[in-house]
Amino acid sequence: MSDTGSYNAVTWLLDRNVDEGRASKLAFTDTVSELTYGDLQKQSRRVANMLRRLGVRREERVAMIMLDTTDFPAVFLGAIRAGIVPVPLNTLLTSDQYAYVLADCRARVLFISEALLPVVKDMVGRLSDLDHVVVCGNDAHGFKKLSDELAGESDSFVTVPTHADEPAFWLYSSGSTGMPKGVRHLHSNLAATAETYASQVLGIREDDVCLSAAKLFFAYGLGNALTFPMSVGATTVLNSERPTPATMFALMNKYNPSIFFGVPTLFSAMLHDEALKHERGGTRLRICTSAGEALPESVGNAWKARFGVDILDGVGSTxxxxxxxxxxxxxxxxxxxxxPVPGYKVRLVNEAGAEVSDGEVGELLVDAPSAGEGYWNQRSKSRRTFEGHWTRTGDKYVRDAEGRYTFCGRSDDMFKVSGIWVSPFEVESALITHPAVLEAAVVPEADPEGLLKPKAFVVLRADAKTQGLQEALKEHVQQKIGVWKYPRWIEVVDALPKTATGKIQRFKLRDGAR
Structure with a gap:
């Protein structure tokens, strides 16, 4: 891709597939509707024409609060085709969070699934930049209806000659400890992830059928279900429902995917759901991936033993x-x-910014071809995160002598016991290998002398026996990973607080533990 001249991501991602003879190839199905690559090309052109008719200009933003249906890729790619910036938003936010984000990105148009409309219906009229609300569904409830708006539009459109370094779309961070931050991604970033991870690690092929538990509004889900399959002309099964074990197994049985993209909590839940213990995940499954949080070793081994395929555990970020x-x-x-994925460089640094040796804990920095341009309207946070070629991840890692990296925890989750770093993830991974424990989270707690020690919150399996369990768990951790790392306090809870991506929100546990 040239650093000069025009480049629009849709030309490479979508139009290339039609030009190469895949117009009739199934691109997306959502169990209700289907889109071939040819259908998607036409529908994206109609969306581009609609946005132009509604008065949206190049570089302006349109927000998407949309479930994973075939409407999503049509709107997302149609906006990019027109040089307009789509902003997919988490479908699980609150009204206050939506009000903040919609005002922050100054969206001119909001595309929203009918089922999600009640969360924003009463506040959209107070947003000065928002001119139109377009509802995806059967009843627009007084707003514009997507199918009606597209019905009269032409499927011819001259793609806007954008630049490779021009913002193509924004993604908002999860905002687990505050309001979300808008990350501006460029037209070149989509191809950068496909030509590195998807091609050189995952080995995605044209005959693959992809199923992602992570939704399209997440960076992880967008790659899994849109960028990667479209990069080779593969097919994606979209899921508009919550990704429960029952839902995912039903889709696997119906569509027989070859690649399944999950997250650690879902893999664990699918393994331990008693009602689904005989499910096999289809006959074509050849590989799985995991991200969002580090995958415990016990979960990876159990999945391989049951399904006969590996999980490629990795780490990424918005x-x-x-x-x-x-x-x-x-x-x-x-x-x-x-x-490191081919094309990416990483290094570990200490608090002083010096690189650490093998076996030492350091913060992970990444030199990435897919890095965002920065945070929207947050200069100080951009400068702290994006340092020239390097991006600070906020993750603590340790590198072994063979060049593999092991997750230790978020920088604000790590703590020292007797002067030695303790990784919450390491303690949690030890706890869940005990047959009574389903999930675990570890945070620091001060003892009577004010010294920090590990405190664990555990979710037990349905058949767990609680008599003598606390001491048994402490001894189990001591034997697994070391005497000083065991949790001094253990609290049994019904569930752990998590983000929509399945990440444990340890800060909520820390706040309650002190």
Missing amino acids: ELLHIFLSNSPDDIKYGTSGR
């Missing part, structure tokens, strides 16, 4: 768009995040 550290099909070591 800022870097997809996975930059990963295990690969011929190089898997469960319990680690693997090695």
